[in-house]
Amino acid sequence: MYVAVKGGEKAIKSSLKLLEKKRKETGTKSIEINQIKEQLSFAVDRVINEGSLYDKDLSALAIKQSQGDLVEAIFLLRAYRTTLERYAYSTAIDTSKIIIKRRISASFKDIPGGQILGPTFDYSHRLLDFSLMKEDEINSYENINNQEPKNKEFPSVIDYLNNENLLEQEINNLNDNPFDVTRDPMKFPASRDQWMQILARGDEGFLLGLSYSAIRGFGSKGTHPFVGEIKYGIVDIFISPDELGFEICIGEIEISECQMIDQFAGNKNTPPQFTRGYGLTFGYNERKSMAISIVDRALKSEGYGEEIKFPIQDQEFVLYHADNVEAQGFVTHLKLPHYVDFQGELNLIRKLRNEILQGKKL
């Protein structure tokens, strides 16, 4: 009789087979992990961010296994990451010591060290390139006319504003025991380290929409943030094991960083000042780092004593709903059977209707 949902064992097996069949429908060549890593590098970078595991090989594997469903790939990477042991916390990275690949400021025409456009879609014309439909073998790219920046240090541009006290001080006291969103349950009011981690692994689309809402009108009134500086490059990661007592470099990672300058009207204790919004991501995720910097600034509203009026300023609204592994799980759980609960509703609505209909007859 009733087989739609029950009798799951066989159905699951067949479903997995069908999924695998979908990947091999006409038997095209299997994509190599390296091809995904290089030719779909932006997808790989999105997945290491939201999967919060800096491993481009595994990210590419997850993308392959999920057949290009990036939220699924992020989920796969998270479910792997959670089984890994925690050996150490790194010391804070220093983004002024960076092998720079791209660096621009929209607030200053020229900056010490120069503006470096680097690789970007920004000035490409968004016209489909039909030659890629049938591309010949890709030859390793010649390093043509590529001037490597000479500088090894790129101090934060917006700190120049500090000399006049025009800009709020960034927090100097680094917490030795930072909040760890992968180990600690959410708490409110949230601390900045907590929300920065959540934003770093939050869903890009959600954060982009939120940041858009703020600059379009659902944010603090009248403000238009300025990009103080955007950087994309490679930084070293250090750990400082207790038994050694000094720092050792354990590797390097690519990062994107955005420093946004925003306004603050001032209050009784503080004269008007520029404020900061900060965004940092793994890999090349410039759009997301910009979105984070706007959300970060909005989440600081409460601390500035600003009126909390819009969703982006609301800690619980933003932080509880930014994670796409959580969000996709809970939204899709609606397709699990709910017939026990629905039966309750059915009984109730019949009872309520009967009572009303009988009442009318009287």
Place this chain on the structure above:
Amino acid sequence: MKTGFNFAYLDEATKRMIRRKILKAVCIPGYQCPFGGREMPLAYGWGTGGMQVTASIIGKQDILKVIDQGADDTTNAVSIKNFFKRVCNIMTTDRTTEASLIQTRHRIPETTLNKDQIIVYQVPQPEPLRKLEPKEKETRKLHAYKEYALMHVKLYEEISQFGSVIKTWAYPVETNNRYITDPTPIPKFDNPKMNNMEALQLFGAGREKRIYAIPPYTKVKSLDFDDHPFEIQTWDECCSICGSTKSYLDEIIINNEGKKNFICSDTDFCKSNLEKNK
């Protein structure tokens, strides 16, 4: 059998952390303990909290039963059971009486549980006040002050509008005369089973990162008013398979004209009942 994963998937330190939270939860019945919930290879909202609780307390001797909507053979229950088979290499069962550990979604088995059993509920939203107050910061305060007027007013309003409380599942309970607790989306039909249950009741909410517990023999009272006492669902029909008139029934449409049949939601109970009657 080698699985490539630690016994029950989670590492031992994580399991210990969760067990400590469970102990705390048992000490404060109905109180929602925050815990460092981990990501699981199952989607959030599909039972990750229950899975973490199960993973941290399961031992090699345990016999596991997993049900979803009362049934052992629903896809998600099968999937969770297979997961534990794979990472624990343990025995599983469909029989409520044989199980030492029961993980459930949306039902309590019809068969009375005993003191040697533990039931682990999957919890989508641990906060019974969430629909009334969206902020966690506020609801924690409300619990701390035992300030539950919001909930009582809500129930009162339902009675004044509809003549009765219209909550049919996840019907709120008061645990041990103290905390208002979400019984998870079980039908209110199951609420009375929670009261003075011999088995330990553990609740895991993965996405919301909360664990709570109801120790054995604890008073669990469904919220009501003297002039509007709590009532459970009843059916005019009986189970069309085993004939039971005491179990929670699922309604099934059996033909295109919309003809209905009713069968037990608890598949093991239905099967046992049928065998007994033969």
